[in-house]
Amino acid sequence: MKESAARSGNRQGTSGGDFKxxxxxxxxxxxxxxxxxxxxxxxxEILEGxxxxxxxxxxxxxxxxxxxxxxxxxxxxxDLKNIPGLKEIKVFEDxxxxxxxxxxxxxxxxxxxxxxxxVLNRAAADVGSPQIRNRGTIGGNIITASPxxxxxAPLMAYDAEFKLVSTRGERIVPVGQFFxxxxxxxxxxxxxxxxxxxxxxxERTYGSWCKVGKRKALIISSITLAxxxxxxKERVIKDIRACLGAVAPTPxxxxxxxxxxxxxxxxxxxxxxxxxLVAERISPIDDIRGTAEYRRDVARExxxxxxxxxxxxxxx
Amino acid sequence: MKKKGRGMATxxxxxxxxxxxxxxxxxxxxxxxxxxxLIRTAAADVGQGVLTVITQIAAEVLKVDPDRFYIIQGDTHLTKNSxxxxxxxxxxxxxxxxxxxxxxxxxxxxxxxxxxxxxxxxQLGVExxxxxxxxxxxxxLTYWQLAEIVEKKGERLYGEASFFPRTYxxxxxxxxxxxxxxxxxxxxxxxxxxxxxxxxxxEVLKVDSALDLGKAINPQNVEGQLExxxxxxxxxxxxxxxxxxxxxxxxxxxxxxxxxxxxxSPRINSCLVENEDADGPFGAKGVGEPTTIAAAPAIAxxxxxxxxxxxxxxxxxxxxxxRALKEKEKNAL
Numbered sequence: 001m002k003e004s005a006a007r008s009g010n011r012q013g014t015s016g017g018d019f020k021x022x023x024x025x026x027x028x029x030x031x032x033x034x035x036x037x038x039x040x041x042x043x044x045e046i047l048e049g050x051x052x053x054x055x056x057x058x059x060x061x062x063x064x065x066x067x068x069x070x071x072x073x074x075x076x077x078x079d080l081k082n083i084p085g086l087k088e089i090k091v092f093e094d095x096x097x098x099x100x101x102x103x104x105x106x107x108x109x110x111x112x113x114x115x116x117x118x119v120l121n122r123a124a125a126d127v128g129s130p131q132i133r134n135r136g137t138i139g140g141n142i143i144t145a146s147p148x149x150x151x152x153a154p155l156m157a158y159d160a161e162f163k164l165v166s167t168r169g170e171r172i173v174p175v176g177q178f179f180x181x182x183x184x185x186x187x188x189x190x191x192x193x194x195x196x197x198x199x200x201x202x203e204r205t206y207g208s209w210c211k212v213g214k215r216k217a218l219i220i221s222s223i224t225l226a227x228x229x230x231x232x233k234e235r236v237i238k239d240i241r242a243c244l245g246a247v248a249p250t251p252x253x254x255x256x257x258x259x260x261x262x263x264x265x266x267x268x269x270x271x272x273x274x275x276x277l278v279a280e281r282i283s284p285i286d287d288i289r290g291t292a293e294y295r296r297d298v299a300r301e302x303x304x305x306x307x308x309x310x311x312x313x314x315x316x
Numbered sequence: 317m318k319k320k321g322r323g324m325a326t327x328x329x330x331x332x333x334x335x336x337x338x339x340x341x342x343x344x345x346x347x348x349x350x351x352x353x354l355i356r357t358a359a360a361d362v363g364q365g366v367l368t369v370i371t372q373i374a375a376e377v378l379k380v381d382p383d384r385f386y387i388i389q390g391d392t393h394l395t396k397n398s399x400x401x402x403x404x405x406x407x408x409x410x411x412x413x414x415x416x417x418x419x420x421x422x423x424x425x426x427x428x429x430x431x432x433x434x435x436x437x438x439q440l441g442v443e444x445x446x447x448x449x450x451x452x453x454x455x456x457l458t459y460w461q462l463a464e465i466v467e468k469k470g471e472r473l474y475g476e477a478s479f480f481p482r483t484y485x486x487x488x489x490x491x492x493x494x495x496x497x498x499x500x501x502x503x504x505x506x507x508x509x510x511x512x513x514x515x516x517x518x519e520v521l522k523v524d525s526a527l528d529l530g531k532a533i534n535p536q537n538v539e540g541q542l543e544x545x546x547x548x549x550x551x552x553x554x555x556x557x558x559x560x561x562x563x564x565x566x567x568x569x570x571x572x573x574x575x576x577x578x579x580x581s582p583r584i585n586s587c588l589v590e591n592e593d594a595d596g597p598f599g600a601k602g603v604g605e606p607t608t609i610a611a612a613p614a615i616a617x618x619x620x621x622x623x624x625x626x627x628x629x630x631x632x633x634x635x636x637x638x639r640a641l642k643e644k645e646k647n648a649l
Contacts, residue, residue, distance in 0.1 A: 212515045216579035288559045288567050294635040301514035
């Protein structure tokens with residue numbers, strides 16, 4: 001069994017000939033370790049032992065693509081699939097906790113997510129394709145930390161926090177401090193993301209989501225915008241979060257929007273000015289998904305559209 | 317803001333290699349002993365359905381159920397040249413070769429049957445794989461019974477034909493030729509688009525198509541080609557772009573080099589115009605490549621209708637639209 005697995009994995013083909021001095025496929029395969037622990041405690045212990053040598057595996061939709069045709073470079077895998085509780089969405093009095101293995105499809109279908117975090121819900125529905133949404137997870141999206149990760153701007157707009165565990169204990173990091181660069185975060189090689197914690201938004205909270213991509217499915221975003229606005233009883237803006245993806249090295253919140261809009265009624269805001277502000281404060285680059293100029297132009301317009309959408313919803 | 321527009325384009329496409337190239341196809345049809353009929357052709361079916369089409373053609377000529385046929389395809393040991401599956405030529409070239417081979421075989425069926433029935437061929441009929449005298453249709457021979465009789469005489473119920481139409485190279489001075497291509501396919505499409513002036517994204521809502529194809533041998537197959545070709549053309553109009561910086565292709569895979577997905581595809585209405593105006597089998601003409609051509613100009617025209625900007629370079633990406641709209645606004649001031 002072992003032998004045949006090795007053979008079928010060897011793409012060079014080794015039929016016939018003398019291979020005494022050659023590379024042996026067996027070495028190749030024993031080099032890569034695979035763990036699928038059944039508890040978080042066990043998982044962090046394994047991780048501690050191997051440090052940065054292990055890749056932590058959730059849905060695999062990013063990792064297996066990144067290492068396509070060079071999986072041998074990965075020294076080992078820590079698969080989270082057998083750990084209980086990581087696939088749950090739990091509602092508490094003041095917050096919802098989402099397990100890192102919750103898939104995009106589950107976020108898309110969950111009534112709780114739909115009710116409390118519609119922006120996150122719609123962003124999940126815009127990820128890739130049905131196949132990718134069925135496999136891909138919220139934890140994977142966060143840890144991959146692509147500037148274009150579709151769930152990241154919504155998580156930022158809802159003030160999410162991430163619980164990281166290691167053998168030394170756990171810490172809770174706010175989303176705003178988590179991402180440090182393109183595909184870089186503050187998570188250490190001995191830590192696992194075990195929970196995504198989002199405060200319940202409360203009444204009179206409205207959201208708007210916009211993903212701009214060059215086609216309608218299977219597309220890496222050119223730009224995303226998650227706008228979440230909380231009003232008080234007097235219809236005054238209590239809080240407003242304008243968060244964007246794919247326009248900077250990390251997902252970003254444009255905090256100046258908060259400064260300018262807080263304490264005002266939405267109809268008293270100058271939407272064009274806020275759109276302009278967003279366009280100015282982002283730091284996009286030119287790439288195959290859009291030029292920097294295009295991203296600034298579009299950021300302005302979708303910000304204006306999002307404000308109009310929320311003004312309309314709030315007026316109902 | 318979303319702006320709607322509508323645009324039309326008409327194309328013509330001369331198919332086959334043409335221009336004097338010795339383009340031809342050879343095929344054979346034979347009554348086998350096992351109740352089957354064998355077609356041999358080297359025509360490659362790459363998913364376009366040429367094997368379905370030639371089976372229908374042979375079944376039509378021989379008046380027999382298509383299920384009777386099997387095909388040896390593209391075997392250099394067992395088939396003769398059919399030319400490439402390219403230039404939109406297989407239905408026309410191999411279709412004709414198979415039709416002529418089937419007609420040759422039918423003539424042999426009549427000939428040998430007339431000996432058996434002691435009759436002339438106008439008094440004979442064929443139907444459902446049987447040959448009989450019109451005045452006594454119950455007293456028939458199946459093709460396979462006849463084949464056995466013929467075999468005893470040392471002969472075979474076998475037809476082979478080559479379809480080898482002439483074309484002429486263009487005059488180097490004038491570019492004119494007596495017959496540049498074997499025939500021309502025409503397609504007119506009307507595209508309806510919606511341009512989002514905030515993001516530059518173009519949605520193709522609907523494409524109405526009229527395809528002059530002579531004869532649709534398999535209408536469902538033709539519609540499939542037309543829909544697939546239209547979506548491919550739409551990809552060329554709006555998405556397909558190789559991005560090269562300093563000699564390096566930045567999008568060498570389908571993650572970055574985009575073609576439309578099912579969600580991007582418009583509703584496509586097809587009208588098949590059957591004039592039977594060509595020398596193809598039953599008047600059929602090739603439809604493969606022509607179906608990809610009209611979409612891009614029709615969409616470009618529709619975008620012009622929507623936002624008043626002409627584009628002279630494909631693909632018409634969201635960036636180009638936003639840039640053009642900004643220019644337009646500037647010039648209007």
